[in-house]
Amino acid sequence: MLPDEFGSFYSHFQKIKSATNGDVRKNIWIVKPANLSRGRGIYLIDDVNEVNVEDTSVISRYISNPLLINGHKFDLRIYVVVTSFEPLRIYIYKEGLARFASE
Numbered sequence: 001m002l003p004d005e006f007g008s009f010y011s012h013f014q015k016i017k018s019a020t021n022g023d024v025r026k027n028i029w030i031v032k033p034a035n036l037s038r039g040r041g042i043y044l045i046d047d048v049n050e051v052n053v054e055d056t057s058v059i060s061r062y063i064s065n066p067l068l069i070n071g072h073k074f075d076l077r078i079y080v081v082v083t084s085f086e087p088l089r090i091y092i093y094k095e096g097l098a099r100f101a102s103e
Contacts, residue, residue: 001034003053013048016061028062073101 002009013027020026025046033041034056044062045051051059066073079093 002051002055002057002059006051006053009051009059010048025064028064029059030062032058034058069100075099
């Protein structure tokens with residue numbers, strides 16, 4: 001989570017860059033704004049200088065060969081609600097959601 005964990009991200013980015021001999025195709029990251037939805041504002045980087053450290057965002061390594069089902073990317077969602085922290089009380093909705101990309 002940026003900007004709080006930028007130092008950790010930076011060191012990990014440099015470690016992978018060294019391990020891949022600077023091959024940018026093997027060191028691609030996806031940046032997702034924390035306050036947007038529906039894929040808005042998402043972008044890919046291969047240079048640490050492309051990250052806007054001022055924005056609150058989630059950054060993770062891009063998976064270039066993801067697990068596919070019948071050639072389609074997918075994600076699974078489970079809905080939960082936390083109603084109390086002391087005592088901890090969490091409810092999980094019995095049905096989840098599987099989404100498949102159309103591309």
